[in-house]
Amino acid sequence: MSSPPTRARPRLVRSLLRLFTVQGSWNYERMQGIGIGVAEEALLRDLRTEGGADGVAYRAAVARGARFFNAHPYLCGLAVGAAARAEHDGVPPEQVERLRTALCGPLGSLGDRLVWAGWLPFTSGLALIGVALGLGLPAILGFVVIYNLGHVALRWWALRAGWTYGARVAQALREPLLQRATALSGPAMALVIGAALPLVAQYLSSAFFGWARVALAGVVAGGFALLWWLRARLTGLRLGLALLAIAALAGWLWP
Amino acid sequence: MSLELQLLLLAWGTLVGLDLVSVPQMMIARPLVAGPIAGAMLGDVATGLQLGVLFELFQYDILPMGATRYPEYGPATVAAVSAAHAATGTLGLGLGALVGLITGMVGGLSLHALRQLNTRAVRRAAAALEAGDPRVLERVHAAGILRDAVRAAVVTALGLVLAQMARVYLAGALPPHGVALLNVAAVGAALAAGTAGTLRLVGRGPGLRWFAAGVVGGTVVAWLR
Numbered sequence: 001m002s003s004p005p006t007r008a009r010p011r012l013v014r015s016l017l018r019l020f021t022v023q024g025s026w027n028y029e030r031m032q033g034i035g036i037g038v039a040e041e042a043l044l045r046d047l048r049t050e051g052g053a054d055g056v057a058y059r060a061a062v063a064r065g066a067r068f069f070n071a072h073p074y075l076c077g078l079a080v081g082a083a084a085r086a087e088h089d090g091v092p093p094e095q096v097e098r099l100r101t102a103l104c105g106p107l108g109s110l111g112d113r114l115v116w117a118g119w120l121p122f123t124s125g126l127a128l129i130g131v132a133l134g135l136g137l138p139a140i141l142g143f144v145v146i147y148n149l150g151h152v153a154l155r156w157w158a159l160r161a162g163w164t165y166g167a168r169v170a171q172a173l174r175e176p177l178l179q180r181a182t183a184l185s186g187p188a189m190a191l192v193i194g195a196a197l198p199l200v201a202q203y204l205s206s207a208f209f210g211w212a213r214v215a216l217a218g219v220v221a222g223g224f225a226l227l228w229w230l231r232a233r234l235t236g237l238r239l240g241l242a243l244l245a246i247a248a249l250a251g252w253l254w255p
Numbered sequence: 256m257s258l259e260l261q262l263l264l265l266a267w268g269t270l271v272g273l274d275l276v277s278v279p280q281m282m283i284a285r286p287l288v289a290g291p292i293a294g295a296m297l298g299d300v301a302t303g304l305q306l307g308v309l310f311e312l313f314q315y316d317i318l319p320m321g322a323t324r325y326p327e328y329g330p331a332t333v334a335a336v337s338a339a340h341a342a343t344g345t346l347g348l349g350l351g352a353l354v355g356l357i358t359g360m361v362g363g364l365s366l367h368a369l370r371q372l373n374t375r376a377v378r379r380a381a382a383a384l385e386a387g388d389p390r391v392l393e394r395v396h397a398a399g400i401l402r403d404a405v406r407a408a409v410v411t412a413l414g415l416v417l418a419q420m421a422r423v424y425l426a427g428a429l430p431p432h433g434v435a436l437l438n439v440a441a442v443g444a445a446l447a448a449g450t451a452g453t454l455r456l457v458g459r460g461p462g463l464r465w466f467a468a469g470v471v472g473g474t475v476v477a478w479l480r
Contacts (some may be wrong), residue, residue: 018281025399027373034377038396042388059387065300066384066392073280116318117456127287128311131304140291148281193315193453194469195476197446201310202477204348204442212435220450221441225452229457236316236448237326240441241354246351248442251433
């Protein structure tokens with residue numbers, strides 16, 4: 001096993017910055033693989049002096065880093081750090097490949113629950129409440145700042161944890177704080193969005209009077225029922241376009 | 256609307272489109288952010304906020320996982336605000352929603368096309384990538400980001416053109432009750448999409464009770480205001 005690089009922190013920072021672009025070359029063949037390879041390359045540069053003057057070990061590691069990968073973008077750093085550390089520790093190539101493959105599912109599932117179905121709708125719901133209560137632009141600014149505090153912290157934690165644990169990275173996923181955050185994010189999101197919906201309905205319908213309010217209640221109830229029962233075929237976009245087309249036609253024909 | 260303002264909106268829409276998937280995913284692509292900033296550029300924050308909230312509800316219908324296809328509501332909201340701004344008092348929300356939803360659909364299709372272009376580029380560079388050439392790796396990645404920037408700019412530009420056309424051909428074509436119907440349809444569809452999307456996320460587990468508690472709390476606050 002080789003000793004860990006002495007200048008790890010600047011390289012971790014460079015890798016983190018590259019991770020912000022991890023999906024820049026997303027494609028149907030390697031998915032995030034190219035972006036992961038670019039982020040990992042910053043951590044593999046010490047290998048250029050190993051495996052001969054032509055950097056065979058370095059090039060082989062870069063090639064492995066750029067193969068298929070797909071997970072939640074904010075947690076990709078865990079795989080980047082772990083794979084790079086494993087390469088430095090001299091872990092056999094097949095084991096590095098298996099490690100990457102094994103991380104895709106858990107990181108995707110964890111990130112979806114924690115961020116897409118938790119932190120993001122939770123903070124966005126708070127901003128909706130703020131706007132509905134008349135806070136205006138400060139509510140939006142608050143959303144961007146608070147959301148990104150969590151976002152950047154998660155990316156940095158993931159990269160550092162991957163780099164610290166290497167091939168034993170599964171331990172990082174059992175961190176109590178992460179478990180607690182995942183367990184809390186769902187109910188918190190549900191509570192906040194639940195509170196936001198009536199307030200937003202009031203905010204958006206403030207200019208509606210008389211028959212328009214009754215019509216709105218009917219459209220919401222009917223639209224929700226259609227979206228719920230036809231969920232495999234009907235999306236919000238299609239429903240919106242269909243309703244706008246019907247409304248435009250009815251409005252045009254209305255004497 | 257002046258050319259300078261249109262170019263400013265184009266630049267903002269491009270940044271917003273780039274943020275969705277490529278760089279840096281800090282959620283300026285959320286309609287709730289894209290709309291008010293576009294509104295501020297036009298000196299009409301109120302319209303930006305309203306359309307930002309409206310499209311944020313449509314956004315709740317989407318879970319952006321893996322290779323799933325979904326509409327792109329960031330540049331769409333910028334175009335929607337542009338359309339609604341000039342029509343305030345006549346069409347407002349309804350016209351903005353119409354322009355925004357069409358732009359969002361085009362944005363979604365463009366994402367699929369971009370991914371196909373990226374796939375071809377990766378296949379072309381496969382030999383060098385398998386040889387571990389870092390320069391080729393970085394070039395393929397940078398080209399993907401550049402392609403996405405161009406895509407976002409084109410989608411925003413299409414949206415702004417659509418907004419201009421809607422202002423010219425639709426504003427004034429509908430009677431007042433037709434305008435009200437359009438607004439009702441836009442708000443109703445957004446609320447239905449937001450509720451259905453959230454309930455799909457929440458599921459039938461304990462989260463449903465928290466959701467119900469939130470609805471009750473929000474309703475009480477709305478009633479007291």
